Amino acid sequence: MRTAVYNSDIPENSLKPVNRSTLGLRALQFGIFLLVLTASLAAGAADWSTAEQQLARKIASVTGPGTVALTVENHSSLGRRDSDVVQNGLRAALEQSGVHFVKPEQAVASVAITLSENVTSYVWVAQIHQSASESAVVMVSVPRSGRASTTHDSMPITLHKALLWSQNDLILDLSILEENGSSSRIVVLSAENVSFYRLQSGKWQPEQVQAIGHAKPWPLDLRGRLVLNKDHNLDAYLPGVICHGIGTPALNCRESDDPWPMIPAPLIGSATVFPSAGASGSPSAAVSQVSGFFAPTRNFFTGVLTPAIGKFSNVPKFYSSAFVPRDRYTLWLFAATDGRVHMLDGMNDQASKLDWSSDMATVRTPCGAGWQVLAASTTPDGSDTMRAYEFPDRDPVAVSPAVDLPGMISALWTESKGDSAIAVVNNRELGIYEAYRLAVSCSQ
Amino acid sequence: MKRIVWRCLAASSMLLVTLAQAETRPQYGGTLHVAMRAAPMTLDPADRSEESFGGRSITALLFDTLVVMDDSGRAQPALAETWQASRGNQRWEFRLRQGVKFADGTPLTANIMAASLRAANPAWNVSSSGSSVIIELEVADPELPAEVALPRNAIAKKNAGDVIGTGPFYVIGWQAGKKLTLAANEEYWRGRAFLDDIEIEMGRNVRDQMTAFELRKADLIEVAPEQTHRFVQEGRGLTSSARIELLALVFSRDASSAQEKALRQALALSVERGSIRSVLLQGAGEPTGSLLPTWISGYGFVLPAATDLQKAKQLRAEARTVPNWTIGYDGNDPLLRLIAERVALNAKDAGLSLQPSSGSTTDLRVVRMAIASGNPWVAMNDLLGQIGMPAPKDKSGSMEELYTSEQAAVASGRVIPLFHLPQSYLSASDLKDWKVQADGSWDLTRAWLENSKP
Secondary structure, three states, X not given: OOXXXXXXXXXXXXXXXXXXXXXHOOEEEEOOOEEEEOOOOOOOOOOXXXXXXXXXXXXXXXXXXXXXXXXXXXXXXXXXXXXXXXXXXXXXXXXXXXXXXXXXXXXXEEEEEEEEEOOOEEEEEEEEEOOOOOEEEEEEEEEOOOOOOOOOOOOOEEEEEEEEEEEOOOXXXXXXXXXXXXXXXXXXXXXXXXXXXEEEOOEEEEEEEEEOOOOOOOOOXXXXXXXXXXXXXXXXXXXOEEEEEEOOOOOEEEEOOOOEXXXXXXXXXXXXXXXXXXXXXXXXXXXXXXXXEEOOOXXXXXXXEEEEEOOEEEOOOEEEEEEEEOOOOEEEEEEEOOOOEEEEOOOOXXXXXXXXXXXXXXXXXXXXXXXXXXXXXXXXXXXXXXXXXXXXXXXXXXXXXXXXXXXXXXXXXXXXXXXXXXXXXXXXXXXXXXXXXXXXXXXX | OHHHHHHHHHHHHHHHHHHOEXXXXXXXXXXXXEEOOOOOOOOOOXXXXXXXXXXXXXHHHHOOOOEXXXXXXXXXXXXXXXXXXXXXXXXXXXXXXXXXXXXXXXXXXXXXXXXXXXXXXOOOEEEEEOOEEEEEOOOOOOOHHHHXXXXXXXXXXXXXXXXXXXXXEEEEXXXXXXXXXXXXXXXXXXXXXXXXXXXXXXXXXXXXXXXXXXXXXXXXXXXXXXXXXXXXXHOOOEEEEEEEEEEEEEEOOOOOOHHHHHHHHHHHHHOOHHHHHHHOOOOOOEEOOOOOOHHHHOOHHHOOOOXXXXXXXXXXXXXXXXXXXXXXXXXXXXXXXXXXXXXXXHHHHOOOXXXXXXXXXXXXXXXXXXXXXXXXXXHHHHHHHHHOOOOOOOOOOOHHXXXXXXXXXXXXXXXXXXXXXXXXEEEOOOEEOXXXXXXXXXXXXXXXXXXXXX
16 A cells, blocks of 8 residues: 655645755865865665565565576666665565575576666566466565766866755855854845855754745746845845845845846955956956846846946846956956847947856956956756856956866856855756855966 | 967867857747647647647646646645645645736636636545635545646636636637647746747648748647657757657457457457567657556566467467458558558458558557556556546555556457657757656746847
């Protein structure tokens, strides 16, 4: 008798997103800021013994104790190791049931076991032949479970990725909050809420969940960004909705078409690169904030900018932007919805087909020219690779080797300090969302 | 020196750029043109008279179900956010998702959901209570979520002859059996679709569909199984489902005697599935002796599909009289006609008489049957219903019990399974992120057209 599998009970419907997100929680320590939270995805060996014994009993009930010629074939997605474990288990269980294995010519019965499967279960089928006319089929089914794996790749700059967070639900953005100079809280922006986690005893513990109120359905391919405001509180920008006071009792989400700031506050007014950045040498123009209006029912910025970039207050609709400060101006890049990258210097708009994905972000670092644009390309297998680029002139030059990501990027935002970026990836194998910090280090 | 380094870097980056691909975010806008063989005369999901993969696809664009089945065969929330069974799986309560609206702007209520489910399932006792729909059954059914996930159980509101859904698109033009024009539902609860409009040309045979595709008048078309081999060789954008269609011989009535059953077994043993597959299907599909494909049941390979002409002749010889059977086929389906003729030849080799006919009244027919679900119990019950055989009411048994009932159905001689076939589609290169569902229908809810104007 099978039992039905249901989702949450109705009275417990108000299941906290925190609980759901912590299902996939992994944290890693990286460089100056964070810790490895021992990712315990190592799957334990599956226990097949119950099913082995069930099938052995069923076979023995047909053949009775005696001599049997046994074959076992694996036609399922079980790996060789698991398949061998099952075969050995079945043999042992059959022997316990009084069945002895002999060559076909000496056997009273032949048993052909096929390890098969359907969508939800492994199905192990035994075809038993006792004489030319006497045959029987017995079988057991075993619910299936998943498994996991990962991968990893020199130039003047090295791009590092560090996994910060993973969860089943879509991650729109993530922010690390520091207290007393050390990272102590993670804030995760999801479609329906903002979740806070605090580092306690080496583990991220759920601390607070704040719901994001929105009257209208979200658009597909939902975008959202956490922005540190001048009061050092976080604001969340989503299509048609802005939430002020994240993490405070005065959280206020309201319908709003206000533009999204496109430059993290620490980078505004940056007149020079890091002192140690040697390639450029010359100071660059001060960077001033530019905000872009986001289409409330779509996945792109409308192209309307405030203030204008030189003579351009309107640019083509775009998915993401980046900027590179120059001696007398700032070069702006827009990944437009037409698949091209538009480069604006305030006077000219030059469009190029760069074969980049739709997302890019600027970081300010002590390496190379001091400003790099992070952009992704897609490999033939459908996963993204991320690379740092500089713009000695108008063409991008790759300055780092590519970093492989385990799926396609769904979000890429410069972090609030401006020296790293958060990339959210939809992990192809695990089917979960993972947020990575992308940081640049200077190679020799 | 520094200049040289930069040049090297530039060259290497250009090389890498050419190896990479541009994968942009989905783009909003554009009209998708689809062609299909099915020619449904109604959009009502509860109408079971015209079950087709095309019909399923249209239903998914216009309507939603209480739950949906994921790739692992687990039910996931849709119009119902939560559900719970009681009384040993005889009473099921589905709690309605709040804030969902029909395409005409009216809110979805539990009353409307209950009425829709009642219309589709007269045998169910369906009621509403607050924001819940309650389904009470005569016998336990642990597979009810998979059942309510079927397209025919999609929630529809009937309003003065119109059928309205909560789906990602709504109807803006409808010529029954000919053409359907859809527009994106801006208020869709899962988020507005990327496509603006979809135009579906119906009742188009595969040759016409191909012509429309080559002329760029259609972006998504169906491909006949015997054509798939060619498109794979040509490297065209062919997408196929799992094997979700059963091609079988179905007798119009049960065998009336042991002798008749033996003669039907002789017919089953005479059919050369391997050569039919090689020649008529051009290598497509899988010969089968089972109703359910192995990917659904896990045991399909156990039921024999091999030809045994000697045994067929022996069974024929044991019969005192041999009837002259007529074998029917859909006159609009050239593949079925060819298979009927080939089966008749095979039968002749066994000493049986089989006369092909495109008439509607025949002793047996070669038919295509769309398998309803990836859930083995639901799929089996539906197939038996299509064949005209009683389905076991109790779906709480083990896989072994399901096998036993399938074996009994095949042994009855009412149906002779021949092949399991996938559904294959050809799509234009600028159509992105569409997929074929496990049930053989296409899913366009996240599809988008590259270079469309948002």
